[in-house]
Amino acid sequence: MNKLDWINLKAIILDVDGTLYHQSKxxxxxxxxxxxxxxxxxxxxxxxxxxxxxxxxxxxxxxxxxxxxxxxxxxxxxxxxxxxxxxxxxxxxxxxxxxxxxxLSEYTYPDLIPFLELMRKEKIKIVVYSDYPAAEKLCAMNLQADLIVAATDPEVSALKPNPKGLNFILNTLHYPANQCVFIGDREELDGQSAMVLGMPFLLISKDRNEANLLYTQLIASYNKYKLIETTD
Known part of the structure; x- marks a missing residue:
């Protein structure tokens, strides 16, 4: 997992299918x-x-x-x-x-909800950016987001790797790309759309066991950052 710039991070942007839950299952x-x-x-x-x-x-x-x-x-x-x-x-x-x-609730990644709760506690914005309308999916997984965007929204109307959806999110939040991170499961779509804008990207593994660990590792990474910050 790539190291995140927790000091400057303002928003976590998440794809849905394969990123919030086990899509293969x-x-x-x-x-x-x-x-x-x-x-x-x-x-x-x-x-x-x-x-x-x-x-x-x-x-x-x-x-x-x-x-x-x-x-x-x-x-x-x-x-x-x-x-x-x-x-x-x-x-x-x-x-x-x-x-x-x-x-969906059966296949949600184990530490996803605790990770999002931690991000919300630390006032880091949570954004969901999906290829399809996602509000009902989030409700089914008992997840909340500060902003929900779909490729089919009139303001976007474009599919990844076209960066229009991410651009819309950045313009809505008024954050620069380097202060956000996009988490997705497809390098050729999610990753490429982030790369065009210079936005950090995390690829969730297709391997079930490794995918389960991503949000666990992110929680550990953030807690380590906070520990170092408080001891400096």
Whole structure:
């Protein structure tokens, strides 16, 4: 883990999927949920193609900026499959934006909440920056943030590694990039968007055991800094 500049740190910016919880565990859980549901609803099996192509569409849109990203992601998927936008929206809302929330608390990283509580106590701003709307996810994990930003927000409407979302956060908080740190799970997206702005970045490991330790290590690092500060 890279050493953080605790003296000047003003804000912690966190990605969501894979950064606040074990994404691989959740995906396995959701795979069983999907298979169980469509086993008894075979006439709706085409929903699985919608989910597949929606994710592929989002991957192709990475780094791009749109007038209305939220609308465009549904429209492009609808055009690809020759389906209506409301049909696409309904499936994505159910299986990506709502159903996974039921299980998020099970897979939240163990020391995430204590770490955020420590940051709040020390008056370091907590920001959540997600590819998808995240307010309901945070509620499901019993997490609070000073600012919640999504790539689909009208003020952003761009996907990482485009730095527009981080720029919006910096402009909202009135902090320079070097006084914030972005924590994410994808170097090529999260890391690159931070690098463009000169913002420190911490990569959470794909390895479950190492990922579990990140927030534990951050707490230890901050406590060590405070101990040195008080003894100087």
């Amino acid at each position: 959740l995906r396995k859980k959701m795979l069983f949920q999907l298979l169980g549901y469509y086993l008894f609803h075979p006439l709706e099996i085409r929903d699985l193609f919608i989910l597949y192509h929606f994710r592929k569409t989002r991957e192709k849109m990475a780094g791009q900026q749109y007038e209305n990203l939220e609308e465009m992601q549904y429209q492009q998927t609808a055009d690809k499959l020759n389906l209506s936008v409301p049909r696409i929206n309904k499936v994505i809302t159910k299986w990506i934006l709502q159903e996974p929330n039921k299980y």
